[in-house]
Amino acid sequence: MHDPFEESLRDLLKASPSGQDRDDDACLGRVLKTANRQVGAGDLFSLLGRWSQALLIAVNNGSAHVAPVRRTSAAGRPQADKAE
Numbered sequence: 001m002h003d004p005f006e007e008s009l010r011d012l013l014k015a016s017p018s019g020q021d022r023d024d025d026a027c028l029g030r031v032l033k034t035a036n037r038q039v040g041a042g043d044l045f046s047l048l049g050r051w052s053q054a055l056l057i058a059v060n061n062g063s064a065h066v067a068p069v070r071r072t073s074a075a076g077r078p079q080a081d082k083a084e
Contacts, residue, residue: 005035005038008034009031009034009035012027012030012031012034013027013028013031015027
């Protein structure tokens with residue numbers, strides 16, 4: 001399966017730095033830094049998506065309680081006279 005993220009990391013690892021000699025530790029550090037940044041951004045978007053989903057569920061469940069509720073007790077109603 002073709003993975004563009006993995007391919008971009010491989011290209012970054014193969015790319016030589018601006019200098020003539022190649023420092024493997026620096027190259028690996030750049031790749032890991034890029035990978036960590038991209039994975040972190042994905043996790044952040046996932047977190048925001050789950051948070052917004054939870055917020056929408058809460059709004060949906062609470063919307064029934066927004067309408068005014070009429071509470072009349074038996075003592076508050078005018079009662080018909082039982083003797084009639």
